[in-house]
Each structure stands twice: as C-alpha cells, then as structure tokens.
Amino acid sequence: MASILDSADTTGRDSPTIVHGTCHHDCPDSCGWIATVENGVAVKLRGDPDHPFSKGELCPKVNHFIDRTYSDSRVTTPLRRIGPKGSGEFEQISWATALAEIASQLQSVIETHRAEAVLPFSGAGNQSLLAMGFPYRLWNALGVTRLQGSLCGAVAGAGVAMTNGTKLALDPEELAHSKLIIIWGSNTRLTNRHLWPTIEAARTAGARIIVIDPIRTITADEADRFIQPLPGTDVALMLAMMHVIIRDGLQDHEWVEAHTLGFDELSAHVADWTPSRAATICGLAEDEIVALAREYATTRPAAIRTLIGAEHREHGGMFFRTLACLPALVGAWRDRGGGLARSVGSWTDLVINHDALTRPDLLGNREPRVLDEVRLADILTNSGLRPSVHALFIWGTNPMVSVPNTELLRKGFERTDLFTVVHEQFLTDTARYADIVLPATTQLESVDVTPAWGHLNLGWNEAAIAPVGESISNAEFHRRLARALGLIEPALFEDDLTVLTSSLPSIDIDQLRAEHRVRVPYPEDGRPFGDGVFPTASGRVEFVSEELRALGQPALPTYEAPTEYAPEQLKRFPFRLLTPKQHARFLNSSYSHLPKHQRAEHGSDEGGPYLEMVAADATALDLFEGAMVKVSNDRGEVTLRVRVTERLRRGVVAIPWGWWGDSHEGGVANSLTSDRLTDWGGGVAYSDTLVLVSPAL
Numbered sequence: 038m039a040s041i042l043d044s045a046d047t048t049g050r051d052s053p054t055i056v057h058g059t060c061h062h063d064c065p066d067s068c069g070w071i072a073t074v075e076n077g078v079a080v081k082l083r084g085d086p087d088h089p090f091s092k093g094e095l096c097p098k099v100n101h102f103i104d105r106t107y108s109d110s111r112v113t114t115p116l117r118r119i120g121p122k123g124s125g126e127f128e129q130i131s132w133a134t135a136l137a138e139i140a141s142q143l144q145s146v147i148e149t150h151r152a153e154a155v156l157p158f159s160g161a162g163n164q165s166l167l168a169m170g171f172p173y174r175l176w177n178a179l180g181v182t183r184l185q186g187s188l189c190g191a192v193a194g195a196g197v198a199m200t201n202g203t204k205l206a207l208d209p210e211e212l213a214h215s216k217l218i219i220i221w222g223s224n225t226r227l228t229n230r231h232l233w234p235t236i237e238a239a240r241t242a243g244a245r246i247i248v249i250d251p252i253r254t255i256t257a258d259e260a261d262r263f264i265q266p267l268p269g270t271d272v273a274l275m276l277a278m279m280h281v282i283i284r285d286g287l288q289d290h291e292w293v294e295a296h297t298l299g300f301d302e303l304s305a306h307v308a309d310w311t312p313s314r315a316a317t318i319c320g321l322a323e324d325e326i327v328a329l330a331r332e333y334a335t336t337r338p339a340a341i342r343t344l345i346g347a348e349h350r351e352h353g354g355m356f357f358r359t360l361a362c363l364p365a366l367v368g369a370w371r372d373r374g375g376g377l378a379r380s381v382g383s384w385t386d387l388v389i390n391h392d393a394l395t396r397p398d399l400l401g402n403r404e405p406r407v408l409d410e411v412r413l414a415d416i417l418t419n420s421g422l423r424p425s426v427h428a429l430f431i432w433g434t435n436p437m438v439s440v441p442n443t444e445l446l447r448k449g450f451e452r453t454d455l456f457t458v459v460h461e462q463f464l465t466d467t468a469r470y471a472d473i474v475l476p477a478t479t480q481l482e483s484v485d486v487t488p489a490w491g492h493l494n495l496g497w498n499e500a501a502i503a504p505v506g507e508s509i510s511n512a513e514f515h516r517r518l519a520r521a522l523g524l525i526e527p528a529l530f531e532d533d534l535t536v537l538t539s540s541l542p543s544i545d546i547d548q549l550r551a552e553h554r555v556r557v558p559y560p561e562d563g564r565p566f567g568d569g570v571f572p573t574a575s576g577r578v579e580f581v582s583e584e585l586r587a588l589g590q591p592a593l594p595t596y597e598a599p600t601e602y603a604p605e606q607l608k609r610f611p612f613r614l615l616t617p618k619q620h621a622r623f624l625n626s627s628y629s630h631l632p633k634h635q636r637a638e639h640g641s642d643e644g645g646p647y648l649e650m651v652a653a654d655a656t657a658l659d660l661f662e663g664a665m666v667k668v669s670n671d672r673g674e675v676t677l678r679v680r681v682t683e684r685l686r687r688g689v690v691a692i693p694w695g696w697w698g699d700s701h702e703g704g705v706a707n708s709l710t711s712d713r714l715t716d717w718g719g720g721v722a723y724s725d726t727l728v729l730v731s732p733a734l
C-alpha cells in the first residue's frame with residue numbers, strides 16, 4: 038500500500054503499484070477507484086469492483102481523469118498577472134515570491150480595512166474533508182468575513198427539516214424494497230448513475246417508476262409514467278395530490294393521528310386545491326394529477342426520490358418542506374422502502390466533527406461578519422458594504438461559471454482594488470481574473486477522506502502519485518500561507534493524518550485506510566423513522582410549522598409563483614429559462630474546457646453551449662435548427678445556436694450549464710440567471726429566470 042504522507046513512496050517504483058482512492062467530484066456517487074502507477078506515473082484508473090455502491094464503474098468523464106491530471110493545460114507553477122484582469126496574461130513566479138506577495142497584500146488589507154475585508158470563497162470542486170474544511174482554520178484564526186448558505190444543497194435539507202425536524206432521510210439504496218418510486222426533479226440516470234441499477238432491480242421486482250420533471254430527461258425516458266409540470270409549479274401539484282388523497286380518504290388515518298401535527302389545518306388548507314386548479318397552474322391534465330395521487334397513496338412501500346435540482350427557486354425551501362409532507366400523509370415511513378430519499382450527507386455528518394476540522398474556536402470571542410454565498414456578485418460590487426471586500430481567496434470552485442448573475446460578478450472581479458488569489462488546477466474563467474494563481478493538486482495527488490451524499494460509504498483517498506509540477510493541496514497551501522503570515526498557532530500546521538483523526542473521532546483511521554471505506558451508521562431495519570418519532574418541537578411530522586411562521590413564512594405548505602414571473606416581466610421576457618446539468622462528459626464546470634470532452638458533448642469542434650427550444654416556439658420566432666439567437670434579460674445577453682428539442686414544453690427554453698465563457702463568443706448560462714435568495718436555507722433561484730429570445734442579427 039502506498040504511504041499516506043510520503044507520496045514519494047509510490048513514485049519511482051519499477052513494478053506497478055495499485056492505489057485505492059475515492060472520486061472527489063461534486064456528485065452523489067463518490068465512486069471508489071483504483072489507480073495503477075508505474076514509475077511514479079498513473080497509467081490506469083478504473084472503478085473499484087469491491088465498492089458497494091459504484092461496483093467497479095466510474096463514468097464517462099472520470100474514465101478520462103488521467104488525461105485531465107496530465108493535461109498540458111494544467112497550472113503547474115505559481116503565476117502572477119501581468120495583463121488586465123480577465124486577459125489570462127500571467128508570468129511564472131516561485132512559491133516563495135507568491136507567498137511573500139500574498140502575505141504582504143493580506144496584511145495590508147487587514148491593517149487598512151480590517152479582517153472583514155478578506156473573503157474566502159470555496160466550493161465542492163473537491164468535496165473531501167481536508168480540501169473543503171482545513172483551510173477554514175486559517176480564516177477562523179484571522180477572523181475574516183464568512184459566507185452562509187450554499188449554491189447547492191443547503192435549501193433541500195433546510196426545507197425538509199421544517200417538516201421533519203431533521204435533514205436525515207431514507208438511504209436511497211433502500212429503494213430496492215420499494216414498489217413505487219417517484220423520482221421528483223432529479224435526472225438519476227445522468228447525475229446519480231450508480232443508483233439506477235437499484236431502481237431497475239426494484240422495477241424487476243415489481244416496482245413502478247414515475248418521473249416528475251419540467252424536462253423530459255434521459256431518466257424520464259425510462260419511466261413507467263412521466264409527468265411534466267411547468268417549471269416552478271411543483272408545489273401546486275403536491276397540494277392537489279394532498280387534496281385528492283384527503284378527499285378520497287386515502288391518507289393513513291392511524292399514522293397521521295399518531296405521528297403528525299396539524300392534519301385538520303392541512304385538510305382545510307388543501308380543500309380548494311382541486312386537481313382542476315392545479316392543472317391550470319401546472320399545465321397538466323386533471324386526471325394525470327388524480328391518478329398520480331391515487332397511485333402514490335395506494336401503493337406500499339412508496340418512496341419519493343429527489344436530490345438538489347428543485348431547490349434552485351425562490352420557493353425552493355417550500356418545495357422540499359411540502360414534499361416531505363407527502364410520505365407522512367400516506368404513512369410511507371412505516372415501510373421499509375417507503376419515505377423520502379434525498380441526500381444522505383446528513384447521516385455521514387453524524388460521524389464528522391466539523392469543529393475539529395475547521396476549528397471555529399480559533400475565532401476566540403470575535404464574531405465574523407456573515408454574508409450570503411449566493412450573493413457574491415452583489416458582495417463584490419456593492420459600494421454600500423462596509424468594509425468592502427478587498428482580498429478574495431478562491432479554491433475548489435469556478436464562480437465565473439457557477440455563480441448566478443455572472444456579468445455583475447465580472448464587474449466585481451474587474452475591480453482594481455480587489456486582490457484575488459485562486460488556487461486551481463487550470464486557468465479557469467475565474468483564475469483569469471486573479472492577481473496570483475497557485476497550482477493545486479488533483480485527487481490522485483493528495484490524501485484525503487471523501488464523504489458521500491448518495492450513499493453511506495465514507496471513502497479513503499490515497500495519494501497515488503507525487504504532485505504534478507509544483508502543485509500542492511488546498512490544506513498545504515493554507516499551512517504555507519499561515520507560515521508566511523508569521524502565525525504560530527499549532528492547529529494551523531497540523532499534518533493531514535492528525536487532522537483527519539481528530540475530525541473522525543468514532544472512526545478507526547488505520548482501518549479506514551486499510552479497507553478503503555467505512556459505512557456510516559444507519560438504522561438496521563432500513564427505516565429511519567420506523568418508530569414514528571421525529572425531532573421536531575412536537576416530536577411529530579409538522580404539517581403546520583410554528584418555526585416557519587416565526588420566520589415570516591407560511592406555516593402551512595403554500596404555493597406562490599416566483600416574484601420574477603410578475604406579469605410585466607413575462608411580457609418583456611416571455612420564456613422560462615432552465616440551465617440544467619445535462620452533460621455526461623462535464624461535471625459542473627470541470628472537464629468543459631478540455632477539447633475531447635467538448636467534442637463529445639457538442640458533437641462538433643465548434644464547442645460552446647446552445648439554446649434548446651421546442652419546434653413550435655422556434656417556428657413562431659422564424660428560427661430553425663442551428664440558427665443564431667440572442668438570449669437576453671436585464672442581467673445579460675448570450676448569443677447561441679438553436680437546437681430544436683422535444684424535451685421541453687412550449688414557453689420553456691434551456692441552456693445546458695457548465696461551459697466556460699472562453700469556449701465560445703459571449704457569456705455563460707449564468708450571465709442570465711437570477712441571484713435572488715431562496716425563501717430560507719440561503720440558496721439561489723437560478724431556475725426562476727425569464728428571458729427574451731430573438732434572432733441574432
């Protein structure tokens with residue numbers, strides 16, 4: 038086995054070395070992998086056949102991870118900007134020079150503007166513990182501005198917790214026991230591909246699969262029943278389902294009586310949510326809604342599977358809060374294979390001591406300023422912010438592609454009084470705006486522990502090869518920066534193994550390392566709420582939530598149209614824009630700059646995203662396949678080619694998300710998207726975006 042802390046042990050050997058690791062990408066599957074290393078070079082990467090979830094398969098992008106690791110376009114030395122911000126013009130510098138300059142700038146910003154003028158911004162580019170968490174020890178020690186909420190994932194949990202009192206939910210592998218699986222707003226076959234065999238096995242054993250999605254995805258293609266509501270109308274559909282279930286007496290009377298709070302209020306509340314009313318809002322047929330409700334209420338065990346996508350709306354919290362009411366109404370939690378399956382990251386969180394990892398105690402009695410992560414564009418351009426952000430540190434994310442309202446964000450990045458450091462593997466759209474770019478290792482080059490949110494296996498990742506060029510891990514960069522700043526707090530310099538050991542107090546690290554993974558605890562009978570007890574204030578599933586009322590939100594599940602869809606806005610911008618993940622060869626914005634992956638996705642060397650619309654809409658605008666169109670709203674404008682599709686509904690268009698801006702002329706999908714905050718949970722309403730589509734002249 039390769040050494041944990043001395044990757045030189047795995048280099049320079051004559052005979053091939055086999056090294057186990059875990060995929061780090063922002064993907065629920067967290068596949069186990071096996072790297073073959075010859076003479077210090079990774080020559081093969083394949084799925085670990087012993088991994089209980091991924092079972093030996095990776096995916097079309099990570100099958101090429103070695104190419105990506107050794108790509109000519111890797112950043113392998115520190116770089117200093119020599120051209121205008123965004124130009125991509127840099128010169129090589131040494132690590133010593135880079136660290137001295139960064140430390141000097143950081144100290145100057147803190148002395149001049151206070152520590153709150155410094156903003157660390159990280160993402161799930163590598164969702165391992167050290168990569169994501171250890172850097173915050175330094176930022177806690179400095180007392181800089183912190184961010185709350187998340188571009189992805191926070192709202193789904195916050196929504197469910199308002200009904201169930203917890204983010205914990207059903208392990209998706211329990212779908213093997215289901216007889217009805219409703220996949221709601223998730224493209225399982227693409228974005229959670231290793232769960233699909235479980236769903237197929239359930240179908241072979243007699244389960245039916247229903248997919249509800251505003252896009253006819255490749256998962257919808259495989260469904261026994263596909264329901265395609267208009268974007269953002271799902272809560273109306275759920276309320277009508279409740280109406281039918283209660284009207285027809287199909288609720289689980291005994292379970293509702295014993296384990297829920299507020300049934301009578303809910304019953305009165307949904308009385309006028311007739312299928313007819315919801316059908317008009319959702320663009321569905323009445324009998325479609327009635328049949329869905331009846332099938333859900335009369336099939337046992339019945340599971341709903343969802344992940345993150347539906348949270349990206351102004352009322353994203355309400356979507357998940359309302360969805361969580363459905364299993365309670367029909368008593369689905371009674372059954373093995375029944376309930377609501379979402380991210381299982383909350384189960385994994387139970388074994389991670391995040392305080393030991395990030396050390397908030399290093400703040401002492403300081404209380405850092407807290408801002409909303411999803412409002413980065415506003416944060417960097419808001420002249421009223423005191424102090425303004427003058428130093429920005431970015432790792433594990435590419436906000437110029439992933440953050441909404443990109444064109445406003447661009448203005449922030451262009452500020453000459455903003456010192457920006459980006460720790461990255463490639464010269465991303467974001468890195469092009471940095472003053473200093475630092476080379477980052479890939480998962481093949483660094484040790485870590487990688488949690489999963491699609492299954493219950495916590496994976497060890499062994500460093501398979503020495504760092505490429507002068508790359509270092511996120512953790513090591515923050516150790517070096519702490520040293521350059523002259524800090525002496527021992528916690529800032531702890532080695533990887535010590536940090537991992539303290540962060541996983543109930544896990545035997547040696548055993549984890551030797552066995553490559555460990556399954557985190559989960560109820561043995563497969564039923565997370567088999568006893569009907571929920572950690573809410575009432576101990577019950579709360580159809581009525583006083584906690585929500587206290588937040589100024591409706592206490593009962595409530596449908597509201599997005600503010601962005603106001604009639605005057607719909608007149609100006611008549612199309613609802615979706616920006617889905619639909620590329621098999623991209624993972625968020627990773628891989629999308631690599632020509633092989635671009636060609637595979639685009640089908641030509643031309644590259645770049647495209648606008649999908651249905652034939653009827655294209656014809657009405659005198660457009661055709663391949664025509665150039667301008668897609669615009671008050672936030673931005675993007676010029677693209679049309680692709681005619683039958684996967685959308687009239688009035689709905691889509692731009693696949695993930696392409697970098699330098700892959701084509703013009704902005705990115707997020708140049709158009711809304712950066713409005715969600716109702717609660719600190720997420721973002723990307724999918725509430727309206728646009729105008731017109732022929733490009």
Ligand code: SF4
Nearest residue numbers: 060064067068096099
């Ligand atoms: S990106 Fe997802 S599916 Fe692909 S190898 Fe990584 S964890 Fe597995």
